[in-house]
Amino acid sequence: MDGFSQSEIQQIAGFVRKIAKAPNVEAVISEAFIILKGIADIDRVRIVYSPSPSKWTEWKADKHKIEVRPHEEWPPPEKKSVSVPFDPENNHCGFISTNNKGDKVLPSLEIIAPEVWSGLLLQSALARVQRAAVSETELVRATLRARDEERGHIARELHDDLGQSLASLKLTLKWAEDLARPHLRMETIAKQLEAARQDVGVMLDKIRDLSHTLYPRVLDTLGLVPAMKELAHQVARHSPITVECNTRGRPCSLGKDIDIALYRCCQEAINNAIRHAEASNLVIRIEFARNEVRVAVEDDGKGFDPRNLYDSNSRMMSSGFWTIRQRMADLGAAFRLSTAEGRGTVVEMMVPYSSRKIHGRKNKTTHRG
Ligand SMILES: Nc1ncnc2c1ncn2[C@@H]1O[C@H](COP(=O)(O)OP(=O)(O)OP(=O)(O)O)[C@@H](O)[C@H]1O
Ligand SMILES: [Mg+2]
Known part of the structure; x- marks a missing residue:
């Protein structure tokens, strides 16, 4: 130099x-x-x-x-x-x-x-x-949106098409059963028809539940709170866990994108509690606070070490929580997981009302298939 x-x-x-x-x-x-x-x-x-x-x-x-x-x-x-x-x-x-x-x-x-x-x-x-x-974030966003739309589509097909056909088959069976019953020799046939009708009834219930799981129409018609209460009711019906759904504050409309994201995230957290937690009680809390809506799913099960969700490069490996985090990030919302072995699990989502503006605009160009 x-x-x-x-x-x-x-x-x-x-x-x-x-x-x-x-x-x-x-x-x-x-x-x-x-x-x-x-x-x-x-x-x-x-x-x-x-x-x-x-x-x-x-x-x-x-x-x-x-x-x-x-x-x-x-x-x-x-x-x-x-x-x-x-x-x-x-x-x-x-x-x-x-x-x-x-x-x-x-x-x-x-x-x-x-x-x-x-x-x-x-x-x-x-x-x-x-x-x-x-572009990766956009790809993830598009994938989640496409998944929601596809689920909506399948739900409608199940409910409207298959559901209607089965409902009319059930009526036909009832009609044939009523015709056969007064004739003594036809009693056996009537019994068979009755059994077939009951089977169809069970199938209809299953299809209704499946359709609801795929896309809860009540979310579109009545909003998040009734949809969550319905979900809680459905879970309680099918599992030995006690499920409660509590709300606080004055419910307000959040828009379809936020509703569906919160609903899907709760579904995932609830499914996790049923599959992994060995819990006895599950509480879903929805609070409409001043600036944000807070939704929490809490179980009293065995909990887990959240470090297990990440690989050695601190990347989240597990797909359920990854999707929850992604959906919340997409809304500009926060997601918190509180758990430890033996101490139950709380999954919380906090969506600021300001997210509605961004997603409200998007909703106008988005239609579910
Ligand atoms: N409520 C819970 N109680 C106990 N363990 C849980 C709970 N929720 C999640 N876990 C643990 O965290 C792991 C990751 O959960 P995550 O939802 O991301 O994936 P998964 O449920 O295993 O698979 P997927 O959701 O893709 O079907 C689970 O495998 C389980 O070990
Ligand atoms: Mg899961």
């Missing part, structure tokens, strides 16, 4: 340290500009680089502004300028140049150029990661 004073060396070192943490490309360029200006008294820096061979981008920094300009092809360095490539092995990656030819300019450019290059590369890699994360 011949020719540089101690303070200049410190300035360059500080720049190199900062560049790794620079929040964006413009910050990288401004840092480069400031350091070059300080050391070599230059008033203009030009930086051209390409994150991919087909796309060039040029930045120009001067006292007042930093220009960002895309380039179709490799632009030549300016004739009178001093310039160094970012990467001496492959100078097509880009270059940094200035119009000042002072004796300190070239050595300082040589130090700064590779740092700018790695800063820029880091930034474009970060931007790619961010884009990938956004």
Whole structure:
């Protein structure tokens, strides 16, 4: 580093340290500009680089502004300028140049150029990661939405189509049974018909329950609270667990997307309690507070160590809780899991009323199939 004073060396070192943490490309360029200006008294820096061979981008920094300009092809360095490539092995990656030819300019450019290059590369890699994360979230959101729509569709088919056919078969059986019963010899046939009618009745109940599990129509017609009470009732009917559903505050309409998300998350938490908890009591609490609606599903079962839900990279592996978390994140809502071995489990969801605005707008373009 011949020719540089101690303070200049410190300035360059500080720049190199900062560049790794620079929040964006413009910050990288401004840092480069400031350091070059300080050391070599230059008033203009030009930086051209390409994150991919087909796309060039040029930045120009001067006292007042930093220009960002895309380039179709490799632009030549300016004739009178001093310039160094970012990467001496492959100078097509880009270059940094200035119009000042002072004796300190070239050595300082040589130090700064590779740092700018790695800063820029880091930034474009970060931007790619961010884009990938956004599209992953969108994919998850679309998948959950498609699943809800598909469930709604199957529920309607079961209820309207299959349900109606079975209901009319039940009536036909009753009619045949009534006709056969007064004739003595037909009594056996009447008994068979009666048994068949009862079987059809059981099938109808099962279809109604299944249709309700897939998509509770009451959610559309009466809203979240009656749908949750109905769910609690259904669970209590089919399992030995005591189920309670309590509400607090004045219920208000949350919109279909929020209703369905909360309903699905409660369904998952309840299913978990039935399948894994060995609980005796299950309480569903819905509270319409001032700024948010809070829904909690609490069981008095065996609980578990929540660390088991994550892999060694702290990624959530289990699909039920992952979906709850994703649905809540999608609403801008919070999700909390409180559990420990031997201490029961509480799954809580807190949805701010402000989520309604965003999802209300989406609802207008969303229709369930
Ligand atoms: N209420 C609960 N009581 C005790 N253990 C629970 C409870 N809820 C979840 N668990 C434990 O947490 C694990 C993860 O739950 P999660 O819902 O994410 O997945 P799953 O129920 O195993 O599978 P899936 O929901 O995809 O069918 C469960 O396997 C179980 O060990
Ligand atoms: Mg589960």
